[in-house]
Amino acid sequence: MKCPASVQSQRLAILLEDALARESRLWKAPVFKNGRIQGTDISVSQHEEAVQWLGELSTLFKFCQETFALAVSILNRLLASVKAQPKYLRCIAITALILAAKTNEEDEAIVSVKDLAVQSGCNCSPAEILRMERIILDKLHWDLYIATPVDFVNIVSSKPLF
Template sequence: MRCPGPADGRLAGRLADALAREARLWKAPVFKNGSIQGTDILACQQEEVILWLGRLSQTFSFCPQTFALAVSILNRLLASVKTQPKYLRCIAITSLILAAKVNEEDEVIVSVKDVAVQSACNCSTAEIVRMERIILAKLHWDLYSATAVDFVHIVSSRCTSFTFH
């Protein structure tokens, strides 16, 4: 039996805040005829670059929240801007770098130059820095949005607040 308490209100408030923020910020890419609407990027290309980001996130020992946020940044940008496939890897690696800057400890973050070399993304450091400015401008400097990992943390917190008699 659950004993309601003050934690219930705080957790419900956190969940409501996360949902409101998601509704305000989240724009999902719309797929039409196998590609992202408004771009020349195919669904399989987006899937491939997300899998690549997952491998890179593991290579750099980033936390799962960083990977989830990178995918969120990538998808929000693809939903907002007409993009060509030749820029997809640059956008993806830059999304990962920005997500790491938000979520990771300073000593874990790898330099942009090292990321460019180790990822084999075929982007120069200057191109990644330029893409950072573009992404920040297009997303109005608001990088953080609720991710699936946030939801898991909220539900986990909620589950641990149960007590049995």
């Protein structure tokens, strides 16, 4: 008979291995070269501003930590896949947050695209956000969810190691 702690440890190891395998298949990180994301005109500081802005919006709309982490993941995966221009960065970021919210949040917690556009101050119309949503979904092959650092923290903290 196996010890229950041993079974829990094995289950945790399997969960972590599964999450890592999925991450290695899907994860693309933007490469920073000469102070810019390679292949774009987006600077490190512009990227950092976009991520900080996503955090502020996530807090404003009372989204969970997992939604913020997934939005950053979607943003980074897209920036690693396309040659985005800085003028579209806010539209990409707000759209990544909307897609992450649709994935992680309860339906009643998600405000309309129109309200998100107005309240966020992203300077893009709801039509532009919806168009960007289709672009992101297409470029990421409709596979939005990927393990984020928050997922790994949740897996480890929710499962006793011993």
